[in-house]
Amino acid sequence: MLKDSEKQTVAAGAELRVSFEGRQPDQISVSLFSDDEFVDVSIQDQAFHAPEEAGVYYYLLSASWVNKQNSQVSDGSSAYAFAIEVTGEGS
Numbered sequence: 001m002l003k004d005s006e007k008q009t010v011a012a013g014a015e016l017r018v019s020f021e022g023r024q025p026d027q028i029s030v031s032l033f034s035d036d037e038f039v040d041v042s043i044q045d046q047a048f049h050a051p052e053e054a055g056v057y058y059y060l061l062s063a064s065w066v067n068k069q070n071s072q073v074s075d076g077s078s079a080y081a082f083a084i085e086v087t088g089e090g091s
Contacts, residue, residue, distance in 0.1 A: 002058055007085040010050045016084070018046045018061065025063035033058040050086050058083050 010016065018028060030048055031038035038060060041048050051057055061080045067073035 002081055002083045005083060007056060007083040009085045009087055012050060012052050012054065012086050012088045014050045014086075015047050016050055018043070018048075018063075020063065023065065026066040027062075027064045029062045031060045031062075033060065050084060052086075052089065054086050054088060056083060056085050 064077040065075040
């Protein structure tokens with residue numbers, strides 16, 4: 001699906017920041033598709049780091065919003081698939 005899509009070019013180890021217009025999600029998770037499986041990526045303060053090795057990487061980002069009056073109720077969720085191309089080698 002993403003193989004032929006345009007990829008954002010980033011430097012090795014670059015900080016990648018997630019942002020949403022309007023209300024920010026209550027939960028965000030990022031997974032890297034590697035070796036035919038998804039691997040969780042550490043994300044803090046809506047940011048994570050690109051890999052240190054050059055190459056093309058495929059991600060799945062999931063976000064969810066919890067109802068402010070009842071935390072057992074979801075106000076919605078969304079998922080985004082994207083690819084990046086890491087250039088150069090990290091330090």
